[in-house]
Amino acid sequence: MKVDIHNKPHGSFQSALSETRKGDEIIYHIGPYCAGHHKGEAMWAYGHGYAQLVQRKITPRIFEYIAQRTAKRF
Numbered sequence: 001m002k003v004d005i006h007n008k009p010h011g012s013f014q015s016a017l018s019e020t021r022k023g024d025e026i027i028y029h030i031g032p033y034c035a036g037h038h039k040g041e042a043m044w045a046y047g048h049g050y051a052q053l054v055q056r057k058i059t060p061r062i063f064e065y066i067a068q069r070t071a072k073r074f
Helices: 011-021 039-047
Strands: 002-004 027-031 051-059 060-070
Touching: 002 051, 011 027, 011 039, 011 060, 027 039, 039 051
Parallel strands: 002 027
Antiparallel strands: 027 060, 051 060
């Protein structure tokens, strides 16, 4: 499952994290570099083992920044 929250308000990341399961993807930013108001929450999830952070190229200069859920329960 993919959950796109890049246009959603601050705090949407935690809700998406609680609704997803192992292997699901949370798209938290789209742009030329990692930024946005969900970046800090994504880094927190990575640091606590809830997600792996990856990027997917959309165009030569634009990327999707994705948090892939791990098996660790939130």
